[in-house]
Amino acid sequence: MNDQEQIHQSLKSASPFDIKIIAVSEVVDIDGDGRPSFDFHVLDEKEWASPEVDKANLHANKCGCCGQKIKYSAIAKHIPTNRIIAIGRICAGKIETLKRYGGLIENASIALSEKILCNHREQEFRNAHPEACEALDWAKSGLSRLGTDLLEKLRRYGSLSEKQIRLLVDVHQKDVANRASATSTAPTGRQSVEGVILSVKEVTIDGTPIKYKFKVTIDIGGGVKVWGSSKGEWFYHAILGKTASGDSVNPERGQRVKFTATFEPSEKDPLFGFFKRPSKWEVVKNNSCQPA
Numbered sequence: 001m002n003d004q005e006q007i008h009q010s011l012k013s014a015s016p017f018d019i020k021i022i023a024v025s026e027v028v029d030i031d032g033d034g035r036p037s038f039d040f041h042v043l044d045e046k047e048w049a050s051p052e053v054d055k056a057n058l059h060a061n062k063c064g065c066c067g068q069k070i071k072y073s074a075i076a077k078h079i080p081t082n083r084i085i086a087i088g089r090i091c092a093g094k095i096e097t098l099k100r101y102g103g104l105i106e107n108a109s110i111a112l113s114e115k116i117l118c119n120h121r122e123q124e125f126r127n128a129h130p131e132a133c134e135a136l137d138w139a140k141s142g143l144s145r146l147g148t149d150l151l152e153k154l155r156r157y158g159s160l161s162e163k164q165i166r167l168l169v170d171v172h173q174k175d176v177a178n179r180a181s182a183t184s185t186a187p188t189g190r191q192s193v194e195g196v197i198l199s200v201k202e203v204t205i206d207g208t209p210i211k212y213k214f215k216v217t218i219d220i221g222g223g224v225k226v227w228g229s230s231k232g233e234w235f236y237h238a239i240l241g242k243t244a245s246g247d248s249v250n251p252e253r254g255q256r257v258k259f260t261a262t263f264e265p266s267e268k269d270p271l272f273g274f275f276k277r278p279s280k281w282e283v284v285k286n287n288s289c290q291p292a
Contacts, residue, residue, distance in 0.1 A: 019078060019079065021043060021074050022042070022043055023075040024043070024073065024075065025086060026072050026073075026116060041111050047077060053084050063088035065087055074089070075087075076092075121154065122155050131165075136168075141268070144171060144175060147172065150167070178223050179223065183222040184222025185271065186265035186269075186272055186273030187220075187265075189262065189263060190261070192260040192280070193220045193258070195257065196255070197218055197251050197252065200251050201214065201216075202250075214229060216251050224271050225273075226272070226274065226275050227272070227274055228275035228276055256283070257282065258280075259279065260280045261277060262275060262277050
């Protein structure tokens with residue numbers, strides 16, 4: 001019995017608990033020497049990071065069971081032996097213990113095909129608009145929600161309007177300039193800060209019009225922005241809500257405010273942080289703080 005037959009027999013006799021699908025793969029190109037290039041859709045990040053996974057040699061354009069050339073495969077782990085193998089769809093369909101993964105493999109294959117298509121769209125756009133490549137790389141970092149949204153639109157539809165391209169490039173350049181001139185980093189722990197509200201989003205709670213919360217982004221200076229939310233109720237004194245007399249103290253874009261909160265820096269961006277449990281909210285007017 002050769003090595004491939006042994007693998008096939010081990011998989012056929014394995015219990016459902018002995019096999020795990022950790023990824024699916026698809027051949028995306030074949031070079032002049034017949035060597036395939038391929039892409040993966042990972043289902044189990046922890047297993048995929050394992051040293052047993054040799055990504056360079058895992059997919060040789062052949063099924064690990066039958067040796068036939070394949071375009072799509074399921075990357076399976078045989079848990080008792082820690083062996084990782086690429087299995088073609090036909091062989092996977094014949095192995096009883098893998099049949100329960102049929103829907104999972106199919107859905108992952110669809111997701112991978114869409115990813116490959118999106119990559120193709122993005123590459124075509126990069127070829128046509130080299131001036132936007134640096135901004136696209138920046139958008140992939142996730143440092144800007146606007147940049148991420150524009151990148152997703154490009155990958156989904158294959159193009160951006162000239163106005164959207166200019167916006168992406170401009171936002172990227174402003175971010176680079178802001179980081180170059182930054183004099184601080186996002187705060188940590190319980191602190192009092194002062195800054196200008198950049199954006200406000202109001203969301204009702206449980207669909208009721210009398211209860212709502214605000215999500216605000218605030219520039220606190222030094223190149224740092226923070227984001228957080230708090231609740232408020234009509235005719236009830238609450239942070240970012242209404243006073244006991246019913247006077248509106250809703251946050252507005254452009255307001256300078258001062259408040260105390262618990263801050264946590266973003267793991268991705270040292271110039272961005274999150275806050276919770278805000279208190280002592282004050283609107284700064286005429287260089288003096290007036291209680292809200």
